[in-house]
Amino acid sequence: MTPRFDSWDDVIAFACALPDVEMLPFYGTPCPKLNGKALASPGREPGSFAVMCTPGEKEMLLETDPDTFWQTPHYEGWHALLVRFRSDDPGRVANVLRRAWWDRAKKAQRQAFGERP
Numbered sequence: 225m226t227p228r229f230d231s232w233d234d235v236i237a238f239a240c241a242l243p244d245v246e247m248l249p250f251y252g253t254p255c256p257k258l259n260g261k262a263l264a265s266p267g268r269e270p271g272s273f274a275v276m277c278t279p280g281e282k283e284m285l286l287e288t289d290p291d292t293f294w295q296t297p298h299y300e301g302w303h304a305l306l307v308r309f310r311s312d313d314p315g316r317v318a319n320v321l322r323r324a325w326w327d328r329a330k331k332a333q334r335q336a337f338g339e340r341p
Contacts, residue, residue: 226315229307232266235273238318239263242325244333261328263321268298272306275317276324279303285320292317 227238239245239256242263247254250262257263267274272294277285282305285293292311299305311317322341326334334340 227318228310229273229314229317230310232273234309235264235321239321239325242322243337244329245325258325258328258333259330263324263328265304267306269296269306272308274299274304275307275320276304276327277320278327281320281323289313289316293320 227234229235229238236247236256240247242256242258245256245258245263248257248260249255250257250265253266255262255265262276264273264275282293282295282303285305286295292308292313294306294308296306307317307320319341326337326340329337
């Protein structure tokens with residue numbers, strides 16, 4: 225079953241189901257983290273959340289799906305981008321969150337999880 229990302233609560237539920245994720249403060253707000261590093265945050269824009277990603281992935285997502293992935297000047301130059309809730313492709317959003325997890329995982333966690341999504 226493909227998850228839905230209609231709210232921040234949906235993002236938290238999905239992220240916290242990934243191995244070893246815990247809710248810890250990130251800029252004063254509880255956010256899902258792996259090994260003390262944030263995967264996502266509620267963001268600063270209504271109707272969206274922020275997800276961590278690599279610069280190359282960010283560029284590709286912004287170019288290929290601007291209806292879902294976007295940024296404001298606040299996020300330019302930062303390894304994160306905004307994701308609109310209720311995306312038409314929640315499976316892609318789920319994989320972006322899984323990659324955020326994988327990029328913050330330790331070697332043993334990656335080996336247990338498998339290849340990068």
